[in-house]
Amino acid sequence: MSGLPRNIILTGDAATRLRELPPESVDCVITSPPYYALRDYGHDDQIGLEATVDDWVSGLLPVFRELARVIKPTGGVWLNLGDSFSRHKKYGAPPKGLLLAPERLVIALAADGWLVRNKVIWNKTNPMPSSITDRLTLTYEVVYFLTRSPRYWFDLNAIREPHRSGGGKAAGKAAHGKPTWAGPLAANNEGLRRERPAGQPGHPLGKNPGDVWQVATSSYRGDHPAMFPLGLVRRPLLATCPEAVCTACGQGWKRRYTVRQRWSAKDQEATMVRQPGDFIRCGCAAPTVPGVVLDPFVGTGTVGAVACQNRRDYIGIELNPDYVRLAEKRIREACGSPGPSACPV
Ligand SMILES: C[S@@+](CC[C@H](N)C(=O)[O-])C[C@H]1O[C@@H](n2cnc3c(N)ncnc32)[C@H](O)[C@@H]1O
Known part of the structure; x- marks a missing residue:
């Protein structure tokens, strides 16, 4: 592969297929690798069923080294992780102890050169009920935001919320x-x-959404045990994947926003509504292409679906060919008809 393929899911192992992608070519990564020892994705080469939690960390490091190579210097990585409880000390913690798998991985990534810019709490508004009586129910997962450098492309105005x-x-x-x-x-x-x-x-365009996000778990009924809700992907995508990238200078464009007052008869009050306007352009007389988001653990293709809905390009990798077919179908459904120009449907 010479150029970066767009709007395609590559079948195979993440680290192996990532090696085929050109360096500094993707704008952002949004991904959820298999959590440690929680699911069986039905493939001999899958990540997640290692003998110990530290082996799971060691198995993910080569994937992140490849991500460090393929992401643009201005890019960011959003990494969703969940934890699990040990059943035997051989896994890496005494029985009933949390394995602290997300913490172990992110400390290893920081030691490997990643800058940890945020630890977002994904607060599930509809958590799984549990019958446990000697600890609290688990109601959140984490989403780490990682970059390779202290300066990167981030469009806060695109994700501001009303005060x-x-x-x-x-x-x-x-x-x-x-x-x-x-x-x-x-x-x-x-x-x-x-x-x-x-x-x-505060800021006239709205407030920073902060690092605790209330999002319900996915209601998608497909044949896959762990998928992102669409709402968890949209904010990272808008903040770190430009809608337009100049083909000459490589700069990602941002939009200008304006605010207007909207009167709500129901609440008897006016609210400020933020509206996207023109792009702030780079000044080159060259065409633009959509930014590209990469998910090396595609599953049902949520990242591709949200990318299409928001006119960004995507590229995905998935080990299990059955899930590749499922994801392709889901992305086609999410794009609707006619699909955005960036999407091949
Ligand atoms: C947590 S799920 C991702 C779910 C996805 N975020 C979604 O919204 O559907 C992790 C996925 O990684 C895949 N996987 C496991 N090991 C892999 C590997 N070595 N390379 C690529 N994909 C792998 C699994 O088959 C599974 O579909």
Whole structure:
């Protein structure tokens, strides 16, 4: 393969097939590898059924080394992980102990050169009920946001949310500089102060959505035991996969947004609505192509489906050919008719 293939799912092992992709070619990665010892995906070469949790970490590191090679220097990786409880000390923790698999993997990735920019809590609004009586029900998973460099492409305006409160007492009162009790790594509120002119609750385009996301688990009824909900993928995609990338300079374009007031008769109040406008262009007289999101563990193809719905290109890898067929069908269904120009359906 010389150029980057687009809107296709490659069948095979993630690390092996990633080696075929050109360096610095994908804009972002959104993925959920098999969690440790929780599912059997019906293939001898699958990741997830290693003898110990540390072997699972060692098995994923080559995949992430390939991701480090294929992602653009401006790119980001969103990594969804869940944990499991040990049943025997041979797995890496005493029986009943959490294996801390996500923590082990992300510490290994940080040691391997990844910058851990966020740890998002995916708070499931419809968690699996459980009959356990000696610990709490599990209601969240994590989504790590990783980059290769401190500067990367991130479109916060595309994912801002309406402010919940009005200006109120807090507006205009962000701290000037750091308080005397602040330690060397304490947050600096200067940016917030600039965004809060008198009477404004915050940034005029809305607030940063924060790192706790309320999303229901997927309701898709296909023949696969673990799939992303569409709502978990949309925000990472909009923030880190440009809608248009210049073919000359490689710059990802962002949109300008405007806000207008919308009156709600039901709530008897006005809310601010953010609307996308024109692109902020790079200035080259060259055509653009959609940004590309990669998922090396495709499963049912949620990432491809959300990419198509939002006019981004995708590329996926999946070991089990049955799931490849399932994903291709799901992506076709999600695109509807006519599909976005970026999509081959
Ligand atoms: C957690 S599921 C991904 C689900 C996906 N996010 C979705 O929305 O459907 C992990 C997937 O990785 C696949 N897989 C397991 N080992 C693999 C490997 N070595 N290379 C590529 N895919 C693999 C499994 O077959 C499974 O479909």
